[in-house]
Amino acid sequence: MLRINDLHVYYGAIHAVRGVTLEVGPSEIVTLIGSNGAGKSTILRTISGLQRPRSGSITLNGTELTRMEPDAIVRAGVCQVPEGRHIFANLTVRENLELGGYTLARPSDRQEAMERVLERFPRLRERLKQYAGTLSGGEQQMLAIGRALMARPRVLLLDEPSLGLAPQLVHDIFAIIREINQQGTAVLLVEQNAHMALGIAGRGYVLETGRVVLTDAAQNLLNNPEVRRAYLGE
Ligand code: ATP
Numbered sequence: 001m002l003r004i005n006d007l008h009v010y011y012g013a014i015h016a017v018r019g020v021t022l023e024v025g026p027s028e029i030v031t032l033i034g035s036n037g038a039g040k041s042t043i044l045r046t047i048s049g050l051q052r053p054r055s056g057s058i059t060l061n062g063t064e065l066t067r068m069e070p071d072a073i074v075r076a077g078v079c080q081v082p083e084g085r086h087i088f089a090n091l092t093v094r095e096n097l098e099l100g101g102y103t104l105a106r107p108s109d110r111q112e113a114m115e116r117v118l119e120r121f122p123r124l125r126e127r128l129k130q131y132a133g134t135l136s137g138g139e140q141q142m143l144a145i146g147r148a149l150m151a152r153p154r155v156l157l158l159d160e161p162s163l164g165l166a167p168q169l170v171h172d173i174f175a176i177i178r179e180i181n182q183q184g185t186a187v188l189l190v191e192q193n194a195h196m197a198l199g200i201a202g203r204g205y206v207l208e209t210g211r212v213v214l215t216d217a218a219q220n221l222l223n224n225p226e227v228r229r230a231y232l233g234e
Contacts, residue, residue: 001026001186002047002078002155007056009039009046016042017053018210024155029177029187031197031218033231034207040190041083043207044157047188048080049073060155075103077154083163083190085144089133093124096132096143100150110150117146120176138169145176155186162193174200194231198222206231 002024009017017039024030032040045051047058049070058065065073087096097117101110118125121142127135132143141161148156158177162170170193178200181187191197198204198218206214206227214227221227228234 001061002188003057003059004043004047005057005059007043007046007058008054009042009051010054011042016210017046019056020207020210020212022205022212022215024186024188026154026186027181027184028203029181029189029201031189031191031194031201031204032207033191033194033197033204033221033227035230037209038207039210040207041159044080044159044188044190047073047078047157050080071103074151074153077152078157079148079151079153079155080157081144081148081159081161083159085140087132087135087140087143087147089131091132092129093132093135093143094128096147097124097150100147103151109152113150113152117149120149120179121146138165138172141165141169141173142176145173145180149180149185153185155188156180158187158189160190160192162191162196170196194227195222 004020004022007017007020020043034040042051046053049068053066060076060078063076065076097114101113104110104113123139124143124146135143161173174196177187189197189201198221201218204218204221205212
């Protein structure tokens with residue numbers, strides 16, 4: 001469904017993404033693993049239209065996303081939860097969620113999307129009037145995911161959802177990601193926590209300095225001695 005072909009991205013003279021080709025099928029969870037600076041966030045930001053590629057293509061069900069504006073990419077069905085969450089601290093939980101639904105034209109669609117998100121995240125329903133900046137770290141991550149789901153994406157891009165969270169919360173967030181996927185949303189997941197990521201993903205890509213060096217079923221990557229040594233701390 002989401003297909004990236006021979007993508008090259010530069011920051012000035014820095015060649016951050018060097019010919020990456022990957023795909024995410026309609027019902028898949030796919031993970032990108034790799035050390036700091038490997039280019040994972042850059043790939044997500046480029047898919048979202050926040051960064052322009054030098055060359056290569058990004059398509060969703062055959063529709064070219066490569067030169068689209070970020071809001072058009074959201075409307076096309078691809079939505080990103082950025083690293084560090086980036087919720088609006090001075091707005092309430094409800095207002096944050098409403099902003100996530102701004103691409104839905106019909107008020108009834110926005111209401112329905114809100115109801116679905118609140119069903120998934122009862123903690124957010126209890127805190128609708130609370131300022132987002134006063135939420136705990138885990139709740140903020142839930143809000144960031146909920147806000148992305150408001151746009152009813154077909155593909156959800158997640159950048160380091162476990163960052164800074166306690167182990168139990170990481171577990172909860174990953175369970176939520178799995179549920180979201182089971183209800184029909186494809187997921188492209190960038191994670192430092194390769195163990196958790198490969199635990200829920202069907203397939204993975206290993207990136208090193210902007211290149212895909214290995215791709216396989218997640219289970220095979222978990223069993224791969226080199227991956228275990230480099231990314232699973234063994
Ligand atoms: P991390 O896990 O540390 O976030 P990453 O795999 O997501 O790493 P990127 O953030 O995509 O890696 O960075 C890829 C390369 O591009 C790095 O060498 C980084 O220094 C460089 N880079 C990223 N953002 C910028 C920027 N705004 N300006 C210049 N160089 C950048």
